[in-house]
Amino acid sequence: MDASSLWQRYQDWLYYHEGLRFYLDVSRMRFDDAFVESMQPKFEKAFQDMAALEAGAIANPDENRMVGHYWLRDPDLAPTPQLKQTIIDTLEKIETFAQKVHSGEIHPPNAPKFTDIISIGIGGSALGPQFVAEALAPDFPPLAIHFIDNTDPAGIDRTLSRLSVRLNSTLVIAISKSGGTPEPRNGMIEVQKAFALQNLDFPQQAVAITGVGSNLDKVAKFQRWLATFPMEDWVGGRTSEMSAVGLLPAALQGIAIRDMLAGAKEMDTATRVADLKHNPAALLALSWYYAGNGKGEKDMVVLPYKDSLLLFSRYLQQLVMESLGKEKDLNGNTVYQGIAVYGNKGSTDQHAYVQQLREGVPNFFLTFIEVLEDRLAPSPEIDPGVTSGDYLSGFLQGTRQALYENHRDSITVTIPQVNPRTVGALIALYERAVGLYGFLVNINAYHQPGVEAGKKAAAAILELQKRVVQVLRQEGKPLSLAQIAEKAGATDQIEAIYQILRHLAANNRSVTLQGDFGKPASLTAKAL
Numbered sequence: 175m176d177a178s179s180l181w182q183r184y185q186d187w188l189y190y191h192e193g194l195r196f197y198l199d200v201s202r203m204r205f206d207d208a209f210v211e212s213m214q215p216k217f218e219k220a221f222q223d224m225a226a227l228e229a230g231a232i233a234n235p236d237e238n239r240m241v242g243h244y245w246l247r248d249p250d251l252a253p254t255p256q257l258k259q260t261i262i263d264t265l266e267k268i269e270t271f272a273q274k275v276h277s278g279e280i281h282p283p284n285a286p287k288f289t290d291i292i293s294i295g296i297g298g299s300a301l302g303p304q305f306v307a308e309a310l311a312p313d314f315p316p317l318a319i320h321f322i323d324n325t326d327p328a329g330i331d332r333t334l335s336r337l338s339v340r341l342n343s344t345l346v347i348a349i350s351k352s353g354g355t356p357e358p359r360n361g362m363i364e365v366q367k368a369f370a371l372q373n374l375d376f377p378q379q380a381v382a383i384t385g386v387g388s389n390l391d392k393v394a395k396f397q398r399w400l401a402t403f404p405m406e407d408w409v410g411g412r413t414s415e416m417s418a419v420g421l422l423p424a425a426l427q428g429i430a431i432r433d434m435l436a437g438a439k440e441m442d443t444a445t446r447v448a449d450l451k452h453n454p455a456a457l458l459a460l461s462w463y464y465a466g467n468g469k470g471e472k473d474m475v476v477l478p479y480k481d482s483l484l485l486f487s488r489y490l491q492q493l494v495m496e497s498l499g500k501e502k503d504l505n506g507n508t509v510y511q512g513i514a515v516y517g518n519k520g521s522t523d524q525h526a527y528v529q530q531l532r533e534g535v536p537n538f539f540l541t542f543i544e545v546l547e548d549r550l551a552p553s554p555e556i557d558p559g560v561t562s563g564d565y566l567s568g569f570l571q572g573t574r575q576a577l578y579e580n581h582r583d584s585i586t587v588t589i590p591q592v593n594p595r596t597v598g599a600l601i602a603l604y605e606r607a608v609g610l611y612g613f614l615v616n617i618n619a620y621h622q623p624g625v626e627a628g629k630k631a632a633a634a635i636l637e638l639q640k641r642v643v644q645v646l647r648q649e650g651k652p653l654s655l656a657q658i659a660e661k662a663g664a665t666d667q668i669e670a671i672y673q674i675l676r677h678l679a680a681n682n683r684s685v686t687l688q689g690d691f692g693k694p695a696s697l698t699a700k701a702l
């Protein structure tokens with residue numbers, strides 16, 4: 175396509191939202207009119223399905239649940255007055271709590287004010303708060319946030335050791351929708367122990383965000399924690415950023431949560447338009463479908479050209495991959511759907527893997543995220559008439575052009591500034607695009623059955639570990655792996671037993687291993 179046709183295509187396909195000053199350019203996706211035409215019926219159905227979802231249909235049939243994250247930013251849309259009131263009450267409770275913490279009215283027993291937050295949660299209970307903190311927290315927030323989002327002992331130590339002198343003024347927020355996920359539970363128990371070592375009263379410094387009636391909810395209420403905030407069953411973890419999960423940590427950091435909600439609401443209105451060309455989420459879904467042939471054949475590389483948006487691709491990884499990565503469609507056919515997502519930030523990644531994007535295996539499409547405002551203050555000149563921001567902007571344009579010339583398609587999302595409103599809008603945009611795409615390819619985008627298999631297998635390993643240690647203690651003498659497996663009644667799990675023993679031995683815990691470590695079968699284990 176020559177330059178003038180390309181410029182025409184750019185103008186033909188450009189989406190602009192005046193209120194949000196938001197642009198979406200899909201002109202560098204090489205679909206033609208026939209493709210768009212062929213997609214129209216699918217989109218008509220997807221728009222209808224989406225309207226039903228918003229009206230409270232059971233859009234997550236496997237879990238028999240409504241999908242209501244859109245109501246969070248427009249409670250008038252909630253299907254019942256009670257649901258509407260719950261949303262309004264929770265938001266007010268969050269704001270009141272944050273105000274009282276900021277003023278010192280709510281303060282820890284041993285300090286005039288809370289200074290820090292440890293947010294404990296994983297997956298949807300961490301990624302949104304992490305993304306938003308990185309994008310929007312002021313340089314000197316009223317409370318500085320730290321995350322424990324794993325069961326890695328060294329990671330937990332690092333956070334606790336950095337906070338050891340301020341633990342007495344640290345607010346702990348335990349976030350878990352189910353209230354039973356092992357990683358955050360472990361994190362919480364370790365944090366509680368750290369509090370106990372300093373004779374601090376944990377419940378006086380702890381808050382829970384969890385499903386009403388969950389284990390975590392019961393513990394928090396029984397121990398009289400400072401507060402509990404509900405996580406509704408109609409809000410999925412990966413779409414929970416605008417629920418208490420995202421809003422409480424954000425409000426405590428001094429982020430304007432009403433603006434986030436307003437931006438999301440405006441984007442929701444824009445993405446509710448049942449007209450492909452005038453709906454930015456539909457344009458994204460169309461582009462994804464085109465790129466991957468409706469089967470996820472191409473990966474989505476997300477490159478924000480702005481440091482503060484670094485975690486956007488990580489956030490999108492869960493939103494897109496956990497929603498779309500499904501073995502079965504809604505009719506039970508095996509489809510192996512999904513779109514792989516990765517990316518960090520530009521222009522940094524230009525010096526890492528963009529080489530492969532430009533010349534290597536063409537198994538991806540790009541999404542550039544452009545931010546028009548370089549910085550708040552005027553920029554110094556690096557070269558005459560040129561600023562660092564001009565370089566950043568030039569690198570974005572240059573990479574987009576170089577990739578397109580080599581038949582690598584791209585989408586460009588442009589926002590005026592990174593602020594609560596635009597971040598809210600971005601989240602809402604992708605939530606809707608994922609929802610629409612899910613309907614296009616006929617899958618349930620709101621469950622995650624595949625996650626359970628790994629969890630169950632892990633639980634079985636921990637069970638096996640207990641049996642193995644018991645066998646070694648009972649026998650009291652060195653045993654080969656085969657002997658242990660037999661005595662533990664697990665002859666088909668000898669490799670797992672080997673891995674368990676190697677881990678225990680490496681941590682000087684209850685066993686020693688002897689033999690040739692390059693030949694696992696030669697090893698014998700003994701209880702200490």
Ligand SMILES: O=P(O)(O)OC[C@H]1O[C@H](O)[C@H](O)[C@@H](O)[C@@H]1O
Binds near residue numbers: 296297299350353412
């Ligand atoms: O909030 P929780 O119930 O602790 O769940 C945390 C995360 O873990 C699960 O395994 C799911 O795959 C995620 O969708 C969820 O966000």
